[in-house]
Amino acid sequence: MALKPWREIAVPHEDVLKGTFQQAEFAADLSRVHQGTATAEYQDAELFFQRTYITEGMRLLLDSVVKRLAGRGGDPVVQLQTAFGGGKTHTLLAVYHLARGDTPATKLQGVPPILNAAEITELPKARVAVLDGVELLGLASKPRLRDGVAVKTLWGELAWQLGGAEAYGLVKEADESGTAPGKGELTALLSAQAPCIVLVDELVRYVSQFEEGRSLSGGTYDTQISFVQALTEAFKAVPNAILLASLPFSDREAGSQQGVKALRMLEHWFGRVQALWKPVATEEAFEIVRRRLFAKVSDPLAADEVCKAYADLYAGNAGDFPIGTQEAKYLERLEQSYPIHPEVFDRLYEDWSSLDNFQRTRGVLKLMAKVIHRLWTSGNNDLMIQPGSLPLFDPDTRNEAIYYLAPGWDPVLERDIDGDRAETTEMDNAKPLFGAIHACRRLARTVFLGSAPDAGVVGGAKHHRGVELERVLLGAAQPGQVVGHYRDGARALVDRLQYLNSANGRFWFDVRPNLRREMEDRKRRFDLKDHVYPFIKDKLRFANGVFGGVHVFTPSADVPDDWSLRLVVLPPTATFARAAQSPAIDAASSVLKARGELPRQKQNRLIFLAPDADSVPRLKDQVTSVLAWSSIVADVKDDRLNLDQHQSKLASQSLELATEAMGRMVRETYKWLLVPSQEARLGKGVGDVQWDHFQVNPSAINRTEEIEKILREHELLIAEWAPVHLSKMLHAWFWKDAPAVGALDVWQKTCCYLYLPRLRDSETYRAAINAGVHSRDFFGIAYGIEDDRYQGFHFGERAIAILDETLLLIQPAIASGFAAQLDEEDAARRARLEEKTPRLTGDGPQGQSQGDEGGEETKPVGKGADASESSKPSASAPAVKKTSFFGSAELDPVKAKLQFSDIAEEVLMLFTQKPGVKVKVSIEIEASAPDGFDDHTVRAVLENCDQLKVTKRSFD
Structure with missing residues (x-):
């Protein structure tokens, strides 16, 4: 007679069938029952005792x-x-x-x-x-x-x-x-x-x-x-x-x-009174769970046939199953626990109950309710619900199982144990011998149930790590199947699965890849300071991008204190976590405050990248894995380690996987961007240093660009600065006691003080000055003061500022007054020039008519005179107009800026004010040094020439 599957014999309660059970209903609440507000299964005395097994x-x-x-x-x-x-x-x-x-x-x-x-x-x-x-x-x-x-x-x-x-x-x-x-x-x-x-x-x-x-x-x-x-x-x-x-x-x-x-x-x-209380025994738990989850066993005879078939399987293959499964007592256990296999209860009550947050009876009920619901809805036809039956492909069941475990089990289940993308599914599909009985999936589920609670625990639930092969077979094999196929499947899993470990006839899953014993031994050889940290440092590579330098694990004394923006990457010991004061903040503060033993001046030029506190341990482990696999592969290549072809290939593949994972881990670990700032209020002083933190997307291709993007989005780094913001800053901090301030001094102070804006570079600052001087709303510029007059003054006109120690930024009100003064002086100068201009009345060289013996007074050209008549040539000697002008001047190199400004105002302006006059101005600079120019001067001159559009320039 064919054996019936459990679903044709045992009927779950309606709430389990429909998946409408509530986790909270598994928790009895005495007060709610006393108040009359509990659910029916607890409030109704008759129903309560129907579902309660009296232990x-x-x-x-x-x-x-x-x-x-x-x-x-x-x-x-x-x-x-x-x-x-x-x-x-x-x-x-x-x-x-x-x-x-x-x-x-x-x-x-x-x-x-x-x-x-x-x-x-x-x-x-x-x-x-x-x-x-x-x-x-x-x-x-x-x-x-x-x-x-x-x-x-x-x-x-x-x-x-x-x-x-x-x-x-x-x-x-x-x-x-x-x-x-x-x-x-x-x-x-x-x-x-x-x-x-x-x-x-x-x-x-x-x-x-x-x-x-x-x-x-x-x-x-x-x-x-x-x-x-x-x-x-x-x-x-x-x-x-x-x-x-x-x-x-x-x-x-x-x-x-x-x-x-x-x-x-x-x-x-x-304690003075002896309590009549005994914990629930495992056999009693069988009945407790069965009453709560199953309404009835509709065909007891069929159930007995199934239990007897399991007992016969164990008796007929005594060498494949644990000692004791062939005894009559085990048949009684099968009958008591039906339709759930005793091995499920043994693992849950012996192993899972050792977990701090797994409640013995309630935890089993919660997990098994989800298991039964999913098996029922998916049409599972197993004879009994065994460890190998657990539907770990189901998200609800999986989440309930790993809820009690340490983090990291999701990829283990998804990759190795169960689901469409799991290796076990692929193995079952690839080999019909396995696929016919779902051997690989059933074996992996069994190993998970028996080993997961012990993962990462020294001296955990069992004295020896892992599940014996006999118990793996007990949890997977069913009557009518060939046990040897499961043995073959177990060997195949060891060779294929990434998270399965095997030693001394035991199997266990871990959240770490199955690094072989040799690799595990080698991992312990590597020292953090001498091997791991230098390796991580070598893998932390950044394009400079906006930064003048990227300093990885660099001591504070070696981080330059200059005007360049710098990214400081903190070592793995300086970890960051949002929950509390982190070592990263302490380390970054140390670099921010001092360069070695000297106080640091340009504090506003430093940005920090810190490792994640939770990820650093995993990164260290991953790096030692890479180092270990690298040493194994190297030893195989140099014939210092004898491995067969398959093992050698596996070592190389493992190195590739570990290296790839390590690369991702480096990015995931170094994800905290730390940016210092201060709040300052006028009259109230400067507050303490504050640290803004942001996560860097680990999948970004160019991490430097991603960091710059984050800084820009949060206005912690300014690449384009509107002159209105520059003007506001000048009003707030620099023009309080002076009509003008040195532009270079302002730039340098933004590099020093954390309460001032952080500019990308001096060019950003100079661009804001060039844009602002075009308007009369923000500021004027000049290149020094002589005799209480601004030299090289510009206000409300296009100009190219040269950022040096002479450049001044002038308050708009002061600049406006000085501009008005210049306009008045210019008008007066024009008037004087017009008065000095002779009237042309004849052909003589002195501007007199040849026939003018009486010396008549000449009339000025322009206002108050008839310009058309005065400029009309005489009939006897027509005047020849001059159509071009050329002039050159030798300038004092020290005073060239001021002298050129005078020439521009006194000469060039007379041409540029005339409509239709084309003016071309060229500058020639010759410089020689007997000992030659140093590299810094050459580089600076050429860069400035590029900025100022000097097309013809060269050094010989």
Whole structure:
């Protein structure tokens, strides 16, 4: 008879089938049940017990509870303390529903046998009080109003829940004063309300609020402890009252130091009573999970046939599977856990439960609910749900699994284990022998489930790293399949997968590529200072671009303090993280403040690139991998290491992959751009240095251009500067006490002070000056002052500024006044020239008519004279007009600028003001040096000639 797959036998609950289950519903909430707001599976007592498997520990506890409420013995105080997710709250809920008696005990599945064993025919209804420390956190500082009564303390809340205002009256005085009631008062309270039960959950969270020496409206730390002491004693005195309290299992769950202290004190007082509590056993977990996730097993006989087929498989291949799987007891385990294979539970409860945030029962439920839903919707036809069945290709299942693991598992799953792009899928598709049974995928899933929790943990869940081959086969093989095919598949995986490791018959996945033992040994040879850091430095290469220099891992003394913009790349030890003060900030500040032992002047010319704190460890590891593979490949080439052809090829491929990954890692690591700045306000001084940080896109082809782009976008580097901004800066910082300021001094100060704009270079600054001098809105320029007059003055006209120590930037108001003065002087000079111009009345050389014996007075040409008549030539001797002019002058090299300015104003201006006059001006410069010109002078002259459009120039 053909075996049926699990989906034809076991039917999941509707919420699992539809994928509508909520993770929060797996977390039992005692307060919500008490308030009547919980989901049906927790609120409805009958439904709750239908889905609850009564474990041995729960059975013993319920037995004690029913005996106590019936006055037939039982423990008065029970402490529930087990690991995170161990079922404490779930057990309290079972006691809650049983004690309240809202639903007859006969309808509560699993309860009648407990009552029969205790010889109790009818359990009396009990008053139930629920003290949830999390729900009552606010009570410590703010009273609760109960029918107009302000309840202030834990004991006041207890009394009110048990018996309302009447019961509260017994502890009213203690509640109002915040002092703990005595044993007698509490005994009277419990006796009056008996049979009663008090359920306390998260008490440590509540008590830890009360710091020693501090009094809240809910009392003090000491009164809380006194109350607990008196309460445990009072329950002993009332035969039909019981107290159940859950306490954290570990200090980590207790939280703060105050929480740990409170836990120790509560353990002391509760510890005097033997708690009837046992953690959930793995076999019990089978039934817990099955009840919660599966509605029923529709065909028990078919299920038994499947379990027997698995047992036969293990018995018939005893050498391939773990010892113990051939015993009759393992068949019982198969039947108890069906349709989930016992190996799934073993791995989850033994390995995954060792993870800090994986709750034993709740974590298994959450993961398996997603697994079952996906297997159901994808039409999975496995006989049982084995480790090899896990649908890790499904995003929901994958995310749930890696949620509990350290970062880095996504690429492992995607590349090596499961999914359309996984190597295992390609291997199954390439080889029909594997593909028919999905051998590679099933093996990889099994290894992942058994090894992932131990990844990167020294002395982790298992003593030895990895999963034995026998257990890998146990998790993958099904009845009717050839086990040998899985053995072949395991060997193929070792040769192919990048993240699979194998040693001593064990297999494990890691978030790092499977660097062979030889490579791992070699990695340890490389020293950070001598090998790794120099290697990283060599890989950090940048085009200079906008920077005058890029300084990688350069000491502060070797970073020049000049006018060039410089990029300083910090070493791997100077890491940056946004969360806190980083070593990168300290290192950058050190370079910014000093050049070696000297103070640094040009601070506004430095930009820094820092490595990411989280990425540096991975970068170091990747570099050592490259170095290790490089040494292996080199040794193979030089015959110092003997490898077969396949291994040699694998080593070369691994080197290529590692080198490529290392290149990406360098870019991903060195991604933080750090830019210093300061805020300055007039009259309020300069603030501390602030560090702006930005991420550099690691995929940018030209990182220098990307850095420049970031700086420009955030206005931290100015490549094109409008004159209006220059004018504003001059008004704010330079013209306060002087009508003019040295342009070179302004440029140099922008290079020094972090509160001033950071310009790309001096050409950006000079371009702003050239643009601004064309207008009369911003500033004027001149080249010095002589006799209180600006020399080489320009304002509101085109000019090419030469940035040297003589160039001045003049306030617009001052420049406007001086320009007006020049206009007046120019008008006066013209008038004088016109007065001196002789009238042409004849042909003689003196401007007289040859027949003029009386010496008539001549008339000026221009205003006040008839220009047409005065310029008319006489009939006897026509005047010849001059049509060209040429002049040359020798200038003093030191005063050339001022002398040329005078020539331009006194001579050139007379031509340029005449319409239609074409003027050409040429400058010839001859310079000689007996000892020759130095390289700096040659380079500077030629560069300036390029800027000033000097076309004919050469050095001999």
